[in-house]
Amino acid sequence: MRICEYAPGELTGRTFECACGKVHGSTVRRITVGRGAIEAVPETVKALGGKRVFLVADENTFEAAGRRVCAELSSHGVECATHLLGTEPGFERPEPTERTLGNLIMSFPRGYDCIVGVGGGVVNDLCKLSATPGNLPYVYVPSCPSMDGYTSDSASVIYGGVKSSVACKCPDAVLADTEIISKAPAKLLLAGIGDMVAKYVSICEWRISALINGEYYCEEVAEIMRRCRKAAFDNAAAAAGGDPDAVAAVINGLCLVGMAMTYAGCSRPASGVEHYYSHLWDMRCLEEHRQCELHGIQVGVGTLLSLKKYENLKRIKPDREKALRAIRSFDLEKWESGVREYFGASADRITEIENREGKYDPDKCAKRLDVILDRWDGIMRIIDEELIPSEKLEELFVKIGHPTEPEQFGESEKSAEEAFRHTCDIRDKYILTRLLHDIGVSPDEI
Numbered sequence: 011m012r013i014c015e016y017a018p019g020e021l022t023g024r025t026f027e028c029a030c031g032k033v034h035g036s037t038v039r040r041i042t043v044g045r046g047a048i049e050a051v052p053e054t055v056k057a058l059g060g061k062r063v064f065l066v067a068d069e070n071t072f073e074a075a076g077r078r079v080c081a082e083l084s085s086h087g088v089e090c091a092t093h094l095l096g097t098e099p100g101f102e103r104p105e106p107t108e109r110t111l112g113n114l115i116m117s118f119p120r121g122y123d124c125i126v127g128v129g130g131g132v133v134n135d136l137c138k139l140s141a142t143p144g145n146l147p148y149v150y151v152p153s154c155p156s157m158d159g160y161t162s163d164s165a166s167v168i169y170g171g172v173k174s175s176v177a178c179k180c181p182d183a184v185l186a187d188t189e190i191i192s193k194a195p196a197k198l199l200l201a202g203i204g205d206m207v208a209k210y211v212s213i214c215e216w217r218i219s220a221l222i223n224g225e226y227y228c229e230e231v232a233e234i235m236r237r238c239r240k241a242a243f244d245n246a247a248a249a250a251g252g253d254p255d256a257v258a259a260v261i262n263g264l265c266l267v268g269m270a271m272t273y274a275g276c277s278r279p280a281s282g283v284e285h286y287y288s289h290l291w292d293m294r295c296l297e298e299h300r301q302c303e304l305h306g307i308q309v310g311v312g313t314l315l316s317l318k319k320y321e322n323l324k325r326i327k328p329d330r331e332k333a334l335r336a337i338r339s340f341d342l343e344k345w346e347s348g349v350r351e352y353f354g355a356s357a358d359r360i361t362e363i364e365n366r367e368g369k370y371d372p373d374k375c376a377k378r379l380d381v382i383l384d385r386w387d388g389i390m391r392i393i394d395e396e397l398i399p400s401e402k403l404e405e406l407f408v409k410i411g412h413p414t415e416p417e418q419f420g421e422s423e424k425s426a427e428e429a430f431r432h433t434c435d436i437r438d439k440y441i442l443t444r445l446l447h448d449i450g451v452s453p454d455e456i
């Protein structure tokens with residue numbers, strides 16, 4: 011049986027020798043998706059050796075599910091202390107910053123030996139990080155289907171003002187109660203769909219980078235993601251209407267994404283340029299002390315914008331002379347002042363990334379350009395195979411009520427274009443804007 015044919019709950023405790031050369035496995039020991047999954051929290055905690063639980067939630071998720079988890083634990087003789095995540099000044103929801111994580115760790119009561127996180131992505135990411143240094147057992151009870159980091163071994167945090175991905179342990183168990191999750195606000199479900207449709211772009215860019223840079227790629231992991239994105243697309247309308255089976259299909263997909271990232275040992279299966287729109291909007295919001303939109307919604311709109319950019323790319327025929335002229339005349343000082351203007355306090359961390367990687371180094375760019383020109387047809391074929399027409403996604407978004415424009419959540423066309431320009435600067439991943447630079451096309455041209 012192929013890895014992509016397993017349900018998430020069947021993947022736990024297994025390893026797979028893969029044609030990509032890796033042995034794929036994850037430390038997640040239990041994944042249960044279904045009605046009443048929350049009742050399994052006490053036995054799961056005990057099976058992991060936990061006796062006293064530190065339960066982490068936020069105000070809303072504590073009401074939605076946390077209080078019930080505490081009651082379940084107490085009635086099974088497990089002590090439970092609670093910490094509710096606070097918010098940054100000007101924010102309605104907790105943000106994954108050093109301060110929020112610091113408050114969480116400093117509230118950890120002595121003698122407690124297990125963490126249970128009840129909530130969305132921020133709760134999960136901060137709990138994973140808190141459980142990592144002491145390798146504490148950690149059980150995650152999602153309260154909503156808003157993002158795909160359920161089972162992954164990385165946490166998305168804002169570190170020194172830069173949205174970063176930090177390595178951490180996976181949850182030991184994920185107990186997704188569809189009865190609770192299907193009652194979550196509809197917008198959170200839309201966010202989960204938004205995060206899943208991103209996988210069109212992420213897999214496309216992973217393959218493109220493998221073709222250009224020889225980056226590690228696993229077809230089996232990619233196939234898991236293709237099935238997840240299809241399940242999300244096909245079930246989106248029914249899930250948005252509250253159908254529990256459709257919601258379960260989306261949640262299964264969200265659980266698989268984290269497994270796939272762990273299998274690949276990188277975030278390539280899950281995120282590409284569409285995610286960087288979101289990271290940049292988050293960073294700007296934090297800098298400007300304004301509430302940012304849910305990750306999955308930003309990513310959904312980022313996916314739509316990225317699909318349109320790829321459609322424009324397909325109309326371009328790269329020209330060697332033009333590309334070489336642009337590569338050689340790239341003004342690093344001008345770039346740096348642009349970075350200072352856009353990123354403000356976190357600009358130093360961005361220039362550090364460039365100093366380390368040298369992605370604008372003209373010789374490296376020229377070398378890549380040769381490969382790109384040689385393999386241009388292959389790149390175009392990948393785009394045709396992996397991406398869907400932007401109108402098709404737009405149609406789905408309109409049907410389910412997912413935003414289609416940045417203006418619908420306090421951003422603008424201008425902020426989206428500015429973000430697009432900087433997508434290549436925040437991480438060292440080879441994405442669309444890096445490809446554009448190498449063929450001498452400015453981000454404003456497409």
Ligand SMILES: [Zn+2]
Nearest residue numbers: 028030228230
């Ligand atoms: Zn593999």
Ligand SMILES: [Zn+2]
Nearest residue numbers: 157158205309
């Ligand atoms: Zn995401």
